[in-house]
Amino acid sequence: MKQSSRINVNLMKDYNKQLVLRTIQKHGPISRVEVANRIDLSRPSVSEIVSILIEEQWIEEKSSEVKVRGRQPIPLDINKEKKVIIGLEIGAYSTKVIVSNLKAEILNEIAIEMDVHKNPNEMIEYLGNQINLITERYKANQIEVLGIGVGMHGLVDTEKGENIFAPNLGWKNVQIKSILEKITQLKVLIDNDCNSAALAEMWFGQGKDESNFISVIVDYGVGASIINNGSIFKGSHHVTGQVGHITIDPDGPLCSCGNYGCLETLTSETAILKKVKRKLKIGEKSSILNQKDNIEDLTIDDFYIAVNKGDEFCINITHEVARNLGLGFTILINLFGPRFIVLGGSLTKISDALIPIIKEVIQLKVMGEEAKHTPIITSGLGDDLYTIGAASLIVEDIFSLPRPNK
Structure with missing residues (x-):
């Protein structure tokens, strides 16, 4: 088989797997048949992918709530127990850190007062150390921490993971992504709080x-x-x-x-x-x-x-x-x-x-x-909009469909 053909086959497999996972995240609890019908994929293919996703602890089978005669379709939903996300909201006056599951249910939350007179690099290092204290408990219980999403006000370079200008904090050119990744050894994605909030609306809100x-x-x-x-x-x-x-x-x-x-x-x-x-x-x-x-x-x-x-x-x-x-x-x-x-x-x-x-x-x-x-x-989403938005940066990254140029 030619190299390009193998790439195309692998891309299609990744795409279908991601499509199944995204469908279950968006519409779960949902049966295998409903998944197949929604994405126009054969039922055997969906069943094969579902088995892999269950083994990787992305999804789980749920009990059917409707009890009638005959064989019941088994609902599938996101596994809320085995994988979590850190959402970090850096505000002008305070900062919040949450732990969220993949359904945007907040499992833990701490608030941190911001000192605008302190060196921003030191503040980010401090936040990284606080996140480590939080994630240790989850890792000790065999729960995977998928990454840290950071939402903050002002101008943000999402590719570099850099704060360009946060007028209400007085921050300029702060390397937030690299500092946090070095301290936590976790994947970090950053965007301004408006964009992250919009993702929260797209995944979990209006x-x-x-x-x-x-x-x-x-x-x-x-x-x-x-x-x-x-x-x-x-x-x-x-x-x-x-x-x-x-x-x-x-x-x-x-x-x-x-x-x-x-x-x-x-x-x-x-x-x-x-x-x-x-x-x-x-x-x-x-x-x-x-x-x-x-x-x-x-x-x-x-x-x-x-x-x-x-x-x-x-x-x-x-x-x-x-x-x-x-x-x-x-x-x-x-x-x-x-x-x-x-x-x-x-x-x-x-x-x-x-x-x-x-x-x-x-x-x-x-x-x-x-x-x-x-x-x-x-x-x-009320007062949780910003923190769920920050976590949604990781959700969007996890559940987005692969592209050839990625």
């Missing part, structure tokens, strides 16, 4: 059954990630999806990126809290003052509580934020034409007040009647 959508995150910053044909759309300069740094008001506030009037300066948690305090100091009235004695002690959570209690002052500010977000969403819809947009991040706590206004702006400004009604939905 985008599980959709291949063209946009994920927008709004909390201390604002960012977006475009899922196009089931993959993250990436440009050439590591800045794709930086919707938070689109200029909305040229005369607006100074942004951490150095420009003025970015969307982030008008809609982020930091921007909201600044506006709340400024307006209260000049005499505007709000029930939010009942929550703290001192205006400077107010937090963004106080604002969320006041909005959900119907405080008029806070709702008016929310509507201003929503109108500006609507302008950002309009740009995304006009450029990329997504099936829907998923809103994630802490602002989902007031999504009932935000989304109707966002939709009004979209219907007013988006081109095309169908696009004007692009659904805006809220992420269901």
